[in-house]
Amino acid sequence: MGAKGRKPRLAVWKFASCDGCQLTLLDCEDELLAIAGAVDIAYFPEATRGKIEGHYDISLVEGSITTSHDAARIHEVRRRSTTLVTIGACATTGGIQALRNFADVKEYTSVVYARPDYISTLADSTPIADHVAVDFELRGCPISKYQLMETISAFLAGRRPVTPPHSVCMECKIKGNVCVMVAHGTPCLGPVTHAGCHAVCPSYNRGCYGCYGPMETPNPTSLTHRMKALGMGQKEVQRVYRTFNADAPVFRKESERHDP
Amino acid sequence: MSLWMTRLSQPPGKRHTMVEKVTVTVDALQALLDQLKGRGYRVIGPTVRDQTIVYDEIDSLAELPRGWTDEQEGGHYRLVRREDDALFGFAVGPHSWKKFLHAPIVELWKVVRNGEDVSIVAESPPDQRFAFIGVRACELHAIAIQDRVLLGGQYPDSHYRARREGAFFVAINCGEAGGTCFCQSMNTGPAVESGYDISLTEIVTESGRSFVTEAGSEAGLQVLAALPRRPAMDEEIAQAKAVISRTAAAMGRQMRSDDLRELLERNLDHPRWDDVAKRCLTCGNCTMVCPTCFCTSVEDSSDLAGETASRSRRWDSCFTMDFSYIHGGSVRASARSRYRQWMTHKLAFWVDQFGTSGCVGCGRCITWCPVGIDITEEVRAIRDSGSTEG
Incomplete structure (x- = not known):
């Protein structure tokens, strides 16, 4: 991956985000030495003050684009990176802050800030792929450390990362989980949500919150019909689709069908 | 033994x-x-x-x-x-x-x-x-x-x-x-x-x-x-x-099964497939709970240092896109084609392949479908309005 005689250089970049996905890299406690052994962590403000100018073999990009400054900066990151991987819901679908896309951001700033004229922000929160070419997208809010390790390992080996885009239901069934929707009547976004979390919420008898965004061929209209039969109202349906991946097109469309 | x-x-x-x-x-x-x-x-x-x-x-x-x-x-x-x-x-x-x-x-x-x-x-x-x-x-x-x-x-x-x-x-x-x-x-x-x-x-x-x-x-x-x-x-x-x-005498469901092979074969373009596709989540639950569904995918993994690589297999489903992915894309891109593949294989073409039906009437695919799609009901709908000639 890297040029001859040196380890591949890895950079971690932050845009509009909560840092949770970057922290997943630090959360790889037991594997962190192996990661540091395999790649040169050349730029990672969350973990180190060191900074290396130049080119990076792998860039992990966290966060969405919400300012004109960031809209320009992502192009600089793209220029400096051989492989650009977005990590997490913000970078991949615009994140929770994409709720602004459903409202008037000027109205928000006038209510929240004493001096709204100090605030320089874009009307929308948009995913990285809306601005530059992205080589691979890692889903989740936050991402899974196993999928992060898998992605880095795969790029180092020159193979395709194994991050299946099927439903969370498949993960539940492989684990032997009991379906919370069928057996308990708990509304669950698992059938329309991209796998990757090892079905963490249903494993604790909670419905899936859709942190990984839409699965490959989602059918939210049919799922919503069922969730309503289980007692969900118009507003609740809108809310479950408007969370971490609110502006993912399929979730957006379904939430807009349920304006109260 | x-x-x-x-x-x-x-x-x-x-x-x-x-x-x-x-x-x-x-x-x-x-x-x-x-x-x-x-x-x-x-x-x-x-x-x-x-x-x-x-x-x-x-x-x-x-x-x-x-x-x-x-x-x-x-x-x-x-x-x-x-x-x-x-x-x-x-x-x-x-x-x-x-x-x-x-x-x-x-x-x-x-x-x-x-x-x-x-x-x-x-x-x-x-x-x-x-x-x-x-x-x-x-x-x-x-x-x-x-x-x-x-x-x-x-x-x-x-x-x-x-x-x-x-x-x-x-x-x-x-x-x-x-x-x-x-x-x-x-x-x-x-x-x-x-x-x-x-x-x-x-x-x-x-x-x-x-x-x-x-x-x-x-x-x-x-x-x-x-x-x-x-x-x-x-x-x-x-x-x-x-x-x-x-x-x-107390079965919750019934499904006439003596002519399924012929019934489904002559109804591969029945409008019911579009109808079920509107309801189907393509989530794969029916195949996971089915006691005869056997499909798997093989996955490779490697470690960071490139010292070990391993191969494993896991349950997969004809409802996933990757399952029928070949050069150029997935063979069965629509929900209609995937549901039809599953049901016709299970009830009809399984017979050609393995000598029996692939369905044992356990009802799991009905109970554990999050939206309650009922294989016996789908067959009935096709039987009631389907083509009667080959």
Whole structure:
């Protein structure tokens, strides 16, 4: 991956985000030495003050684009990176802050800030792929450390990362989980949500919150019909689709069908 | 006993010898569990977990779902109390024995780098034999189907074989038909006919709950000989027969199955496929819970240092896009084509491939579909309005 005689250089970049996905890299406690052994962590403000100018073999990009400054900066990151991987819901679908896309951001700033004229922000929160070419997208809010390790390992080996885009239901069934929707009547976004979390919420008898965004061929209209039969109202349906991946097109469309 | 060999040569329903029926008490059932454990089996049976009846490792009779039953409908399962203290008064649940015999994830092998050399290390098969308690007629048929699929061809699946060979089956004749059961329509139940080591039928006698029991194999005879028992009385045998007739008459679902192959083949463009595609979530739940669905995908992984790589396989589904991905994209891109593939394979083209239907009428795909799509209803809709000519 890297040029001859040196380890591949890895950079971690932050845009509009909560840092949770970057922290997943630090959360790889037991594997962190192996990661540091395999790649040169050349730029990672969350973990180190060191900074290396130049080119990076792998860039992990966290966060969405919400300012004109960031809209320009992502192009600089793209220029400096051989492989650009977005990590997490913000970078991949615009994140929770994409709720602004459903409202008037000027109205928000006038209510929240004493001096709204100090605030320089874009009307929308948009995913990285809306601005530059992205080589691979890692889903989740936050991402899974196993999928992060898998992605880095795969790029180092020159193979395709194994991050299946099927439903969370498949993960539940492989684990032997009991379906919370069928057996308990708990509304669950698992059938329309991209796998990757090892079905963490249903494993604790909670419905899936859709942190990984839409699965490959989602059918939210049919799922919503069922969730309503289980007692969900118009507003609740809108809310479950408007969370971490609110502006993912399929979730957006379904939430807009349920304006109260 | 290598059951799969006898299963392959001896289809269900063809038993040659009359076997003595005996009656055992509930206490003897605990002795059965102890016997099996003592003989080195890993004993798996039904038990209550997460408000359902799952299959898991059990030590004692107290772990069986005594006094529980289930209420099942399309997309709906509820655990409910029975009015009596029946031990097996429920239908099949979210799990099937496939979970143990055709495991969801199997490590196949790994390769380790030693300097310039590499060595390949095969994963060793499990060294423990399973004993399954409370296997239903439909489930024995499902296992026989997986035997044909995974062991019957030119390249038998050694991983399945390692788990399947030497497994011990304690079957139970169903005393309760579930809301989504239709084994009667598929000729796979509710009476167990073959493929078991010991069969039980739960009845009520003066001394409480008892089981009319018979051995179906040499291994079963040996285990049964070690249990406290007495010859079954005529009225007990009659009662056991009545249990089966009652269950057969109470099926939650029905599906005419004698002409499915022709019916579906001449209706491959029926508008019902578009209708079901609107409801289908393509989530794969039906295939995961189906006791005969056998498809898997193989995945490779490697470590960061590039020192070891491993290959494993996991359950996959004809409902995922990756499953039929070839150069240029997925062969079955629409939900319509994927649902049709699943159902026509299961009910029609399975016959061409493996000599039987792929459906045993257990009803799991109906109950565990999050939106309650009902295979019997889909067939009925096609039958009622479909093309009658080829």
